[in-house]
Amino acid sequence: MIEIPDKSNVLVDNQVFIKPDYLNHQYISGNKFRKLKYNLIEAKSLNFTSLITFGGAFSNHIAAVASAGKEYGFKTIGIIRGEELFDKIDANPTLSFAKSCGMTFEFVSRELYRNKASDDFLRPLKEKYPEAYIVPEGGTNDLAIKGCQEILTEEDDEFDFICCAVGTGGTISGIINSSNLNQKILGFPALKGDFLKEDIAKFATQENWQLIPDYHFGGYAKINEELVTFINDFKTKFQIPLDPIYTGKMMFGIFDMIKKGIIPKEAKVLAIHTGGLQGIEGMNNRLKQKNLPLIT
Incomplete structure (x- = not known):
């Protein structure tokens, strides 16, 4: 496997940073x-x-x-x-x-x-x-968790909250295992239901994590005009693309939680950009069929 070059965290707000793990490979991207x-x-x-x-x-x-x-x-x-x-x-x-x-x-x-x-x-x-x-x-299996444990580095010790999107639970499990106990790991599931808690608990070696179930937008692969607008505005403002299944929903949730005071304004937040950008074209085909705005 190729070596992943070090990437600096990208500041996208006065307290939110993105770790651009999606840049680690053109096609075998992110997590x-x-x-x-x-x-x-x-x-x-x-x-x-x-x-x-x-x-x-x-x-x-x-x-x-x-x-x-x-x-x-x-x-x-x-x-x-x-x-x-x-x-x-x-x-x-x-x-x-x-x-x-x-x-x-x-x-x-x-x-x-x-x-x-x-x-x-x-x-x-x-x-x-x-x-x-x-x-x-x-x-997701034991070897996948081992790989995902390499997402965080010593440079990430300064963050209070570390956030990632959750599909099968493997990525967040690796992040939990390599995090510090004083850090709070927030997972944003793309699916409805509580079953992921059990799946993550099988692999996670620490208990400093929480799933945030409020930003799946109706379930896996569900999307609406509000989310499309957010993704497009985010790319325009920060020059960072988000996918509609995982990272778009995560970033929407992070910003909403800061706005509501659930994440304190003085906290430093690191969001893991896990990729998924190849799915945009397929989602746009579905949005066309529904006569909804497209992801740019």
């Missing part, structure tokens, strides 16, 4: 680079020649694994949620990119996809692809 780093090292060491993973139609993880396979010499197989997508690959920016990287696909029903972590689902895959290393959906 996806972190999660895959040690998984790829493990796959190589065990002499696997292929990678199998799972995701939806616009998955950042699918795009990242496909790119990593191309760059580091693995064949890649994507198990994609939604049988109806099998003839829509070229019309889908994420899947068409993954295909261009050499990824092949198997499309499964949403009902079957729910069991993707079960032995009954995985056993036939292992028999069909004995040469393949299996990476879980979103990339």
Whole structure:
């Protein structure tokens, strides 16, 4: 894996800084680079020649694994949620990119996809692809946590709050484990529900964290005109792009919590920009269909 160059934190407000981790790689961006780093090292060491993973139609993880396979010499197989997508690959920016990287696909029903972590689902895959290393959906496992623990450095010790978006819980778990106990780690889930607390608790070694469930905008991949306006204004003001699924909602939440006094105005806040920018094109296609403003 390539070395990630040191990046200075970017000031975006009088108390909010962004750690631009999304600049660590053009395609295997942000937390996806972190999660895959040690998984790829493990796959190589065990002499696997292929990678199998799972995701939806616009998955950042699918795009990242496909790119990593191309760059580091693995064949890649994507198990994609939604049988109806099998003839829509070229019309889908994420899947068409993954295909261009050499990824092949198997499309499964949403009902079957729910069991993707079960032995009954995985056993036939292992028999069909004995040469393949299996990476879980979103990339979260012990090796992913190890990679995400490298996001924070000693330079980040000065911050009172460290914030990150939450999907499967792997990134925030790594951040929690490498944070100082006097720091408060705030996670902004992209999904509804409290199930993430249990998932994070399996990996987190400290208790200095909290999930903020108020800024998912209706659930995973849900978005409205207010959020689009915020993302576009943010980019205009700070020259930093945000994605609509994860970092846009996180930054909206941070600014709103400061405005409401939930985060004290004297506190120093570090927001981790985990990437996800490849999803903007797909979201804009959906916004066009709804005649809503586009993300610029």
